[in-house]
Amino acid sequence: MLAVGPMNIRGALDVAERSGAEIVPEGSVPRRDVRVWRLMLDNPDHVAQGYDLKRPRLPTPQQVWSELWKTTGAMVERGRTWSKRSLIYHSWITLNSTLWGFLLGTSIGILGAIAITYSRVADMSVMPWAIISQTVPIVALAPMIIVLSNQVGIEERAVPKAIISAYLCYFPVLVGMVKGLRSPAPAQLDLLKTYNASGTQSFLKLRLPASVPFLFTSLKVGIAAALVGTIVGELPTGAISGLGARILIGDQFGNPFAIWSALFAAAILAGVMVTCLDVLQRVVLSRMGMRS
Amino acid sequence: MTSVISAQNLSLTFETNDGPVHALSEVTLDIAKGDFVSFIGPSGCGKTTFLRVMADLEQPTGGTVTVNGVSPGAARLARSYGYVFQAAGLYPWRTIAGNIRLPLEIMGYSRADQMQRVAKVLDLVDLNGFEKKFPWQLSGGMQQRASIARALAFDADILLMDEPFGALDEIVRDHLNEQLLQLWAKTQKTIAFVTHSIPEAVYLSTHIVVMSPRPGRVTDVITSPLPRERPLEIRDTPEFLSIAHRVREGLRAGHSYD
Numbered sequence: 001m002l003a004v005g006p007m008n009i010r011g012a013l014d015v016a017e018r019s020g021a022e023i024v025p026e027g028s029v030p031r032r033d034v035r036v037w038r039l040m041l042d043n044p045d046h047v048a049q050g051y052d053l054k055r056p057r058l059p060t061p062q063q064v065w066s067e068l069w070k071t072t073g074a075m076v077e078r079g080r081t082w083s084k085r086s087l088i089y090h091s092w093i094t095l096n097s098t099l100w101g102f103l104l105g106t107s108i109g110i111l112g113a114i115a116i117t118y119s120r121v122a123d124m125s126v127m128p129w130a131i132i133s134q135t136v137p138i139v140a141l142a143p144m145i146i147v148l149s150n151q152v153g154i155e156e157r158a159v160p161k162a163i164i165s166a167y168l169c170y171f172p173v174l175v176g177m178v179k180g181l182r183s184p185a186p187a188q189l190d191l192l193k194t195y196n197a198s199g200t201q202s203f204l205k206l207r208l209p210a211s212v213p214f215l216f217t218s219l220k221v222g223i224a225a226a227l228v229g230t231i232v233g234e235l236p237t238g239a240i241s242g243l244g245a246r247i248l249i250g251d252q253f254g255n256p257f258a259i260w261s262a263l264f265a266a267a268i269l270a271g272v273m274v275t276c277l278d279v280l281q282r283v284v285l286s287r288m289g290m291r292s
Numbered sequence: 293m294t295s296v297i298s299a300q301n302l303s304l305t306f307e308t309n310d311g312p313v314h315a316l317s318e319v320t321l322d323i324a325k326g327d328f329v330s331f332i333g334p335s336g337c338g339k340t341t342f343l344r345v346m347a348d349l350e351q352p353t354g355g356t357v358t359v360n361g362v363s364p365g366a367a368r369l370a371r372s373y374g375y376v377f378q379a380a381g382l383y384p385w386r387t388i389a390g391n392i393r394l395p396l397e398i399m400g401y402s403r404a405d406q407m408q409r410v411a412k413v414l415d416l417v418d419l420n421g422f423e424k425k426f427p428w429q430l431s432g433g434m435q436q437r438a439s440i441a442r443a444l445a446f447d448a449d450i451l452l453m454d455e456p457f458g459a460l461d462e463i464v465r466d467h468l469n470e471q472l473l474q475l476w477a478k479t480q481k482t483i484a485f486v487t488h489s490i491p492e493a494v495y496l497s498t499h500i501v502v503m504s505p506r507p508g509r510v511t512d513v514i515t516s517p518l519p520r521e522r523p524l525e526i527r528d529t530p531e532f533l534s535i536a537h538r539v540r541e542g543l544r545a546g547h548s549y550d
Contacts, residue, residue, distance in 0.1 A: 185379070185381070187377045187378075187379060187381050188381055190344075190347075190349050190375075190377070191375065191377065191381060192398070193348075193349060193368075194347055194348075194349070194368060194373070194374075194375045195371070195394075195395045195398045195399065196368060196369055196371060196398075196399075197398045201398050205383075205394065205397070205398070206383070209383065209385045210383075210385075212385075288384075288385035289384065289385055289386070289387065289426035289428075290384050290385055290426075
């Protein structure tokens, strides 16, 4: 809110000048060399205009909120929930990819963690690669994955998006699950040994239940990462639907409202997903008799 | 009497980065059926290691040991002993009954048999009515009783106990000691019991094995003249005090080596 004034002062002055107001200094080009604070001090009457621009550099929260409402609630009221201009539609596209990516990433993470826990070779070989995989910037990797999946003949846009999403999301799950599966104390494992329990039994009865609290913590991080992955995956695809595409289109067409409302929609989406997992965690852990 | 556990010149050396550690050295010992044998000694004297060797959790590097006449490995496969650890180690996600059922599930007992056995051992350790509680709802002493019940649930005739009451306070410990003696009288098990506490060892045992560290070896084996039925007050009798004195002498003698 406070940042809107200085951010939008230049735009506000240009608009005011065009409609005939006296501005110090004159002309938009000379104004480029003047600090925004100076401009605000010299033209105090026009600062307020910065809060009501058609194409602001930074929209006010009210503007974002009203845009968000216009593209969600208002469209529902008019029965156009699934219109291409509705953020609900775009959120759904993103959510869909995110959930597929989350499912894929979580499966990879859990299977990887099981391999690491039970095989020394996997422990020494998988983990370094998993860490390296996360140091590669996803924005560099995303276009490659999209081109590659196109090359192998996958027409569906959701597939590379889900892969990118899974790529970001498997790592926290892998790390959390390795920790979880290794959490039983040596005495616990000794106890099972005295029962002559099989590997499967000790996995199902000890390691797996012991890892559940760790799993949920990882899942919460993972699903947020999956959402970021999907949005990044939507940016370079030339995709026309999804929150990432909305951000890109808003950027290209100079429409900050579209960018900001998509950003808020993404944040709300992430919040909802993490909350769902949190509720699930409470239910599961209390059923397991554990206090979370 | 037949010997249930028999060790001949048993040695165990751990190879560590700082060189070999002689955890056990030339230990020879026989435990007869129905005995209650306590192992006492300072930290590092190998008493826990000896218990773990009997349980096939450690492999000796020298000598021989038999449990029920066979090797510890075979005894473990035959599920001939129950092991109680210092920490109760109950699974927090299982109820008390669920925890006691754990070995039974693993060993493949039928559902009906499981229920019956759980009820029986809960009764033995006096935890009736707690089967549906989760471990965190129980006190430390009750948790340890549940863990003893878990070790009793299947028909092992040997009970190996590694400082089961070490983390409990004196009053709870006295109470559990009394209960353990009753349990032992009722079940006729052979019990090997590791402890740090002289009164505990003397109160519980038919035989007290005094050990000393570096290298871990047996310095004295005391056969208790006390009767098998022992009220807590027996700890004030001259017989009790004289055994306690002998144990203390044995521990001191062991210590003079380092």
